[in-house]
Amino acid sequence: MSQIPTRVAPGVHRIGDDIVNFYLVEAEDCLVMVDAGLPSHSRRLLDALAHLEDRLCAVVLTHAHPDHVGLAETVRARTGAQVWVHEADAQALDEGQPGVMHHLQPECRVLPYLMRRPSALRPMMLRGFAGALMSPMVREYRSFGHDQILREVPGRPRVLSVPGHTPGSTVVVFDDRAVAFTGDALVTYDCSTGHRGPCVVSRAFTQDSEQALESLEQVAELPDETLMLPGHGAPFAEKPRIAVLRARATGVR
Ligand SMILES: [Zn+2]
Numbered sequence: 496m497s498q499i500p501t502r503v504a505p506g507v508h509r510i511g512d513d514i515v516n517f518y519l520v521e522a523e524d525c526l527v528m529v530d531a532g533l534p535s536h537s538r539r540l541l542d543a544l545a546h547l548e549d550r551l552c553a554v555v556l557t558h559a560h561p562d563h564v565g566l567a568e569t570v571r572a573r574t575g576a577q578v579w580v581h582e583a584d585a586q587a588l589d590e591g592q593p594g595v596m597h598h599l600q601p602e603c604r605v606l607p608y609l610m611r612r613p614s615a616l617r618p619m620m621l622r623g624f625a626g627a628l629m630s631p632m633v634r635e636y637r638s639f640g641h642d643q644i645l646r647e648v649p650g651r652p653r654v655l656s657v658p659g660h661t662p663g664s665t666v667v668v669f670d671d672r673a674v675a676f677t678g679d680a681l682v683t684y685d686c687s688t689g690h691r692g693p694c695v696v697s698r699a700f701t702q703d704s705e706q707a708l709e710s711l712e713q714v715a716e717l718p719d720e721t722l723m724l725p726g727h728g729a730p731f732a733e734k735p736r737i738a739v740l741r742a743r744a745t746g747v748r
Pocket of ligand 1: 679726
């Protein structure tokens with residue numbers, strides 16, 4: 496049975512599942528994909544593209560972790576859509592095992608983390624089964640720097656630099672429809688801790704948690720009416736600065 500993507504804002508559709516979100520934005524007779532899910536999401540993406548009947552023009556990545564890059568190379572090769580990533584994360588896309596993207600190292604080693612928090616094992620295994628360890632490297636991409644407007648991408652999204660989760664973590668803002676894709680800089684569900692509500696991602700998957708909390712200042716400055724669409728968890732419709740207050744109160748785990 497084909498799966499219809501969930502409309503979360505005017506012209507914005509969520510694909511994905513409990514593991515990870517990615518999104519399609521209708522802009523200028525094109526579709527812009529924000530993040531690229533996991534290799535196992537290809538059926539869902541094909542269904543969504545068939546349902547929306549538009550061609551895919553660009554893929555903007557919030558960061559270069561494999562659960563957000565999974566289908567980027569596949570759609571680039573098939574549709575010619577340009578893939579965009581922050582220059583500080585670009586290396587992770589093309590370094591690594593032949594054909595498989597490089598995995599950025601978190602600040603906390605995974606094994607000791609799992610010994611303290613065994614409940615994190617299941618979500619990690621689910622990501623693995625969904626193809627996270629086999630996300631293909633991206634053979635061609637464009638990179639962007641700090642805080643600029645991507646004028647060549649339909650809808651002209653604004654990219655805000657929020658380093659911490661990864662050095663090139665980015666919030667992608669479409670001002671015309673007041674939505675901000677926060678990637679893993681701010682999520683509303685952290686599957687490794689089970690925490691629901693705005694937070695930064697656990698240390699087992701984050702490179703610099705203190706920096707991640709500091710970077711949330713960029714999110715706090717977004718207009719009050721902005722709908723936040725995270726890489727993991729449900730949309731957050733309260734004011735961005737409320738989300739940031741809650742994330743800082745939750746702190747680092
Ligand atoms: Zn993620």
